[in-house]
Amino acid sequence: MKSFWFAVAALAAAPAAGAAPDDTVRQIIASPAYRAAAASLDARHQQWIADIVRITEIPAPPFKEQARAEAFAEMLRTRGLDPNIDAEGNVLALRKGSDPGQVVVVSAHLDTVFPEGTNVTVKRDGTRLSAPGVGDDSTGLATLLALVDAMNAGRVQTRSDILFVGTVGEEGLGDLRGVRYLFGKGDYKGRIRAFFSLDGSGLDSMTTGGTGSKRYRVTFKGPGGHSYGAFGIVNPLVPLATTVAQLYKLDVPASPKTTYSASVIGGGTSVNAIPEQVWLEVDMRSASAAELARLERQFLDIVPRAVAAENSARSTRAGAVAAELKPIGARPAGHTPDDAETVRFAEAAYRAEGIAVKRDISSTDANAPMSLGIPAITMSRVARSAGAHSPAEWVDVEKAPNLKLKRILLATILATAGLP
Secondary structure, three states: OHHHHHHHHHHHOOOOOOOOHHHHHHHHHHOHHHHHHHHHHHHOHHHHHHHHHHHHOOOOOOOOOHHHHHHHHHHHHOOOOOOEEOOOOOEEEEEOOOOOOOEEEEEEEOOOOOOOOOOOOOEEEOOEEEOOOHHHHHHHHHHHHHHHHHHHHOOOOOOOEEEEEEEOOOOHHHOOHHHHHHHHOOOOOOOEEEEEEEOOEOOOEEEEEEOEEEEEEEEEEOOOEEOOOOOOEOOOHHHHHHHHHHHOOOOOOOOOOEEEEEEEEEEOOOOOEEOOEEEEEEEEEEOOHHHHHHHHHHHHHHHHHHHHHHHHHOEOOOOOOEEEEEEEEEEOOEEOOOOOHHHHHHHHHHHHOOOOOEEEEEOOOOHHHHHOOOOEEEEOOEOEEEOOOOOOOEEEOOHHHHHHHHHHHHHHHHHHHOOO
């Protein structure tokens, strides 16, 4: 117990909230508690690697994260926390602070993009681990666990509670359902004052802007018929093709970056049949909510015009072509200001490690709190990786750069959560 109170006393000497971020971070890094925590990150490097492998090899297809959630909860439990799984499937574990009430969230997502049956066995070649989902976001979950271990080893106490979260539904059609639930309906609604997502890779960047998105499935229907015998009647494939062609004529700004993609198509029954039904999925994104809304309006105007053109061009004696538009995804755009406490502490932590960090924009769990005006940033889960969302995904677990990254994460989170 003596060492515990010594560590707390050392942390108490850190500057109060409102001190210069660099001063706060420097004093945290100089404290015995932080040094013990950082030493744990070093000593437990192999445990971090083992956790990456274990988590990766538990499949977590979209909307089927339960097995991984249960395993992750147990991994938190063995670290002295009392996790629970909420109604949406998120894993939550609270590390209490000295002044409970407001909460700082540290999160990583449980789900991967890969379907059931994908071989997720991890292969190792030197310091490189490869497998589908090994980085995104299995390593994020393992890095979160490493931070818990470090705080325990340093007997660190913070002012704010820290809520460690494994979220569901970050990828694809999951549409951020886990983090939306956390902020919209969960037990901690209204109590979260800062949010960190562990996602992505790299030693010199962090995400402070959230790319918003709108996604639609458009189903075009018509009477269908024999390709020879019914020739001349309307064909739903034509307005689908017209929609794609007209979409790709739209001008969008380079800044704020705004994009569109006709991504998936399907339908029809036979090469010698005019299809009764075909469908198209479209993804639209922008760092600006206003530009995203403008692009969405333009797209929604293209579809009925394409349908009307086909019904005018060919016979509707057997019936007309119609289109059904179904939203299949919507992620809010957002931004954490450059002068937000989380951003300033993160920049100071990077500077303490000799790195000039760059701010970027992406689509992560942090989009949800950003859109609500809650300071949120996404920080890297690993120093180096590539191939995310592909079967050839890999992460590099070389010790030195990854220890540096985890020290940055630890210092940023402790500065944000505050010290007694």
